[in-house]
Amino acid sequence: MRLLQSIYRHHKSVGGALGRRFFVTSVGAEEYARRNYANNASEYNTVVTSLTSQRRFFLLRDVYDDMMLDGVQPTRDLFHSLIVGTMKGSRLQDTFFFRDQMKANGFLPDVAVYNYLISVCGKCKNSDQAIRIFEEMKKYEVKPNGQTYVCLLNACGAAGQLDPVYAIVRDMTAAGAGLDKFCYAGLITAHTNKIPRADDTATKIIELVEQSKGWSSVETSGNNAENEMMGVSKEELYNLPTAEYVHRRGGFLNRLLTVYHVAFHACAELKDVQAMETLLEMLKKDRKSPDVYIVMQNIRCYLHSGDIDNGHKVFEDYICSEKFPPAELYATLVEGAMFGYTPKGMQLAQDTLVNMNSRNIFLSPRMGSDLLLVAAGEKSGGYTTANYIWDLMQARKITPSLPAVEAYYTGLKDREVPADDPRLVVVSRAYDNLLRGRPGAVRQQ
Numbered sequence: 137m138r139l140l141q142s143i144y145r146h147h148k149s150v151g152g153a154l155g156r157r158f159f160v161t162s163v164g165a166e167e168y169a170r171r172n173y174a175n176n177a178s179e180y181n182t183v184v185t186s187l188t189s190q191r192r193f194f195l196l197r198d199v200y201d202d203m204m205l206d207g208v209q210p211t212r213d214l215f216h217s218l219i220v221g222t223m224k225g226s227r228l229q230d231t232f233f234f235r236d237q238m239k240a241n242g243f244l245p246d247v248a249v250y251n252y253l254i255s256v257c258g259k260c261k262n263s264d265q266a267i268r269i270f271e272e273m274k275k276y277e278v279k280p281n282g283q284t285y286v287c288l289l290n291a292c293g294a295a296g297q298l299d300p301v302y303a304i305v306r307d308m309t310a311a312g313a314g315l316d317k318f319c320y321a322g323l324i325t326a327h328t329n330k331i332p333r334a335d336d337t338a339t340k341i342i343e344l345v346e347q348s349k350g351w352s353s354v355e356t357s358g359n360n361a362e363n364e365m366m367g368v369s370k371e372e373l374y375n376l377p378t379a380e381y382v383h384r385r386g387g388f389l390n391r392l393l394t395v396y397h398v399a400f401h402a403c404a405e406l407k408d409v410q411a412m413e414t415l416l417e418m419l420k421k422d423r424k425s426p427d428v429y430i431v432m433q434n435i436r437c438y439l440h441s442g443d444i445d446n447g448h449k450v451f452e453d454y455i456c457s458e459k460f461p462p463a464e465l466y467a468t469l470v471e472g473a474m475f476g477y478t479p480k481g482m483q484l485a486q487d488t489l490v491n492m493n494s495r496n497i498f499l500s501p502r503m504g505s506d507l508l509l510v511a512a513g514e515k516s517g518g519y520t521t522a523n524y525i526w527d528l529m530q531a532r533k534i535t536p537s538l539p540a541v542e543a544y545y546t547g548l549k550d551r552e553v554p555a556d557d558p559r560l561v562v563v564s565r566a567y568d569n570l571l572r573g574r575p576g577a578v579r580q581q
Contacts, residue, residue, distance in 0.1 A: 177208055247280065266292065466489075541563065
């Protein structure tokens with residue numbers, strides 16, 4: 137509520153529909169206007185855009201409900217903003233709710249909206265729904281563009297559906313469209329996510345990287361300008377693992393290495409050190425240098441394979457190169473070092489966090505929550521890493537996510553910490569506060 141009230145210059149209670157109806161009838165128009173945070177579709181669009189940029193995707197339905205109660209007629213642009221916001225947040229049900237509301241208000245989805253719908257299906261690994269959306273486009277005679285096919289390919293790839301992926305590739309090549317780097321990224325993802333995995337998955341990935349070096353441009357006209365205006369990168373539209381890094385500065389991501397990025401990420405997921413080292417040799421032959429993202433995947437691959445020494449060495453080599461180390465690099469080492477919860481790994485994780493903090497490099501709320509969730513899973517030992525992550529976040533007045541706090545609270549309880557222990561009291565209070573903000577949540581005793 138406070139967040140929404142701070143978005144705009146007025147202050148209207150959001151999320152309590154019945155409360156507002158009573159409020160409107162019980163106070164004067166002047167007081168209502170003072171507490172109102174949006175008065176028309178344009179102002180509501182500003183609120184939606186702000187919430188999306190703050191990653192508060194779960195509030196978008198509340199904003200829409202408020203707008204309906206205010207009797208504001210939504211516009212096509214507003215529906216686009218709502219659908220983009222829920223797509224970014226991987227909120228499948230909300231995205232389709234807004235699609236249905238868009239139709240109910242007389243706006244037929246255009247190709248851009250259908251691309252966003254297919255994209256959110258990919259984020260949620262729901263390839264069947266993505267295919268149904270594609271069929272719906274045909275029903276309403278909405279002509280797909282090049283991005284539509286790449287969205288569909290990557291949506292099927294995210295679900296590990298190889299047959300549909302290759303069917304899409306055949307359709308594209310039959311229509312005279314070449315495969316671009318994002319198509320090869322989808323093919324690599326499809327092989328990686330296929331269950332059960334084939335014995336030659338790593339070999340296929342390396343072959344696809346080699347084939348991609350002659351990639352050609354797919355026709356992508358139509359909604360490129362809209363995507364840019366809505367802040368949707370191709371990496372995000374196609375659900376690539378690099379999506380959250382494309383806007384970073386300082387050489388964090390070389391976008392010419394898209395296929396390599398997805399391939400290195402796949403090797404880390406597969407824990408295949410040999411394939412990862414083969415890719416490094418290929419990169420070297422191409423006279424390309426690993427960017428920060430590739431270095432992070434190398435660290436992940438070594439650590440998740442149990443090779444703490446080489447993972448640590450890759451990190452130290454980067455530090456010694458005198459390039460500025462982003463917080464994500466430290467977080468990658470910490471997360472990987474905790475894999476398996478070995479004494480050596482947990483010590484490395486804590487030492488890395490101490491070193492990071494001493495250099496005034498801080499964890500974001502998301503990184504801190506993710507690391508606390510992992511550290512809280514330690515069943516033996518002194519629980520020092522989890523305690524330290526919690527303390528780092530408390531020092532910056534950051535409350536971790538509900539899953540992270542719940543896991544940490546449970547871990548403390550399992551260690552039979554006294555009920556009046558100061559740490560447990562603070563964690564318990566934070567847990568209760570988060571539960572109060574999550575309808576239907578139940579406290580774990």
